[in-house]
Amino acid sequence: RRHVLDLDDFSRDEIVEILETTASMKEVLGRPIKQVPALRGKTVVNMFFEDSTRTRISFELAARALSANVVGMTGKGSSVEKGESMIDTVRTLQALGADILVIRHRESGTPYLVSQHFRGSVLNAGDGRHAHPTQALLDMFTIHERLGRLEGLNVVIAGDILHSRVARSNLWGLATMGAKVTLCAPPTLLGPTAYWTATWPNLAISHNLDDCVDGADVIMTLRLQKERQESGLLPSLREYSRLFGVNAARVARAAPHCLVMHPGPMNEGVEIMPDVATSAQSVIEAQVTNGVAVRMALLYRLAEA
Ligand code: CP
Numbered sequence: 001r002r003h004v005l006d007l008d009d010f011s012r013d014e015i016v017e018i019l020e021t022t023a024s025m026k027e028v029l030g031r032p033i034k035q036v037p038a039l040r041g042k043t044v045v046n047m048f049f050e051d052s053t054r055t056r057i058s059f060e061l062a063a064r065a066l067s068a069n070v071v072g073m074t075g076k077g078s079s080v081e082k083g084e085s086m087i088d089t090v091r092t093l094q095a096l097g098a099d100i101l102v103i104r105h106r107e108s109g110t111p112y113l114v115s116q117h118f119r120g121s122v123l124n125a126g127d128g129r130h131a132h133p134t135q136a137l138l139d140m141f142t143i144h145e146r147l148g149r150l151e152g153l154n155v156v157i158a159g160d161i162l163h164s165r166v167a168r169s170n171l172w173g174l175a176t177m178g179a180k181v182t183l184c185a186p187p188t189l190l191g192p193t194a195y196w197t198a199t200w201p202n203l204a205i206s207h208n209l210d211d212c213v214d215g216a217d218v219i220m221t222l223r224l225q226k227e228r229q230e231s232g233l234l235p236s237l238r239e240y241s242r243l244f245g246v247n248a249a250r251v252a253r254a255a256p257h258c259l260v261m262h263p264g265p266m267n268e269g270v271e272i273m274p275d276v277a278t279s280a281q282s283v284i285e286a287q288v289t290n291g292v293a294v295r296m297a298l299l300y301r302l303a304e305a
Helices: 012-029 054-064 086-095 109-118 133-147 163-178 193-199 209-213 238-242 248-253 284-304
Strands: 043-046 069-074 099-103 121-127 156-159 179-182 203-206 220-221 257-260
Touching: 012 133, 012 284, 043 086, 043 156, 054 069, 054 099, 054 109, 054 133, 054 284, 086 109, 086 121, 099 156, 099 284, 109 121, 121 133, 121 156, 121 238, 133 163, 133 220, 133 284, 156 209, 163 179, 163 238, 179 193, 179 209, 203 209, 203 257, 209 248, 257 284
Parallel strands: 043 069, 043 099, 099 121, 156 179, 156 220, 179 203, 220 257
Antiparallel strands: none
């Protein structure tokens, strides 16, 4: 594999291998010297054209832990501001010796365009509402680490599915791994459910969070993407929070071992209540921590390819 653009072309075996490589990388990060020479002499460019804290910093830490040369760029302050096209930007980075491009962009599909004009590897760090494959892999790693399996688990993904690249990539990944996924959202914030249910027999759709959290093994709630809402999609914030907010009463309906997840950043008090976010069942910080090891695993595998 040369690129990681989404999980839609990943097999079960490949996901298992990545999760195993991630466990090895986590061991490296547990050592007193958290660095191995695997990417010595390689150059990784982190192109972040949309805001990010977790993904940008964990990709940087991951590349450094593998001894790569790491360079960061954003739209602001680069020649993109002077009107340089994405294709010319990629050619320029190639001429400067980049081996791996990590890209986040607000437009869905940009990493695919970049991959067509770059001779090295491209890693999608989140494109528009389309895909966030490294987030889904770190989510799957975290679930597997805590619950010991993915197959057969009842995973509820709740909230603003329509705008969520995290939901889409998790749906591909979790369904491929044999989890039973329920997407729960207001009808206006769901997306192409007919296509999804035709694609995955292990997928259910719900508009009632109380019903679908019953006995759940994982509740993954999503950030309400206020910046991407069009008029009429969203009930009032108060109503949304009442109907789709993950609170302690809803978590109590789930299995006793149920994990509460959120990709971050959170709107506390909207899609998740503060006491739930910091409860013993919350693995939100573990998700962030595992992001470094997952990104190390992917950079390592691409550099080997
Ligand atoms: N989950 C996630 O992608 O967070 P950031 O936007 O902070 O990278």
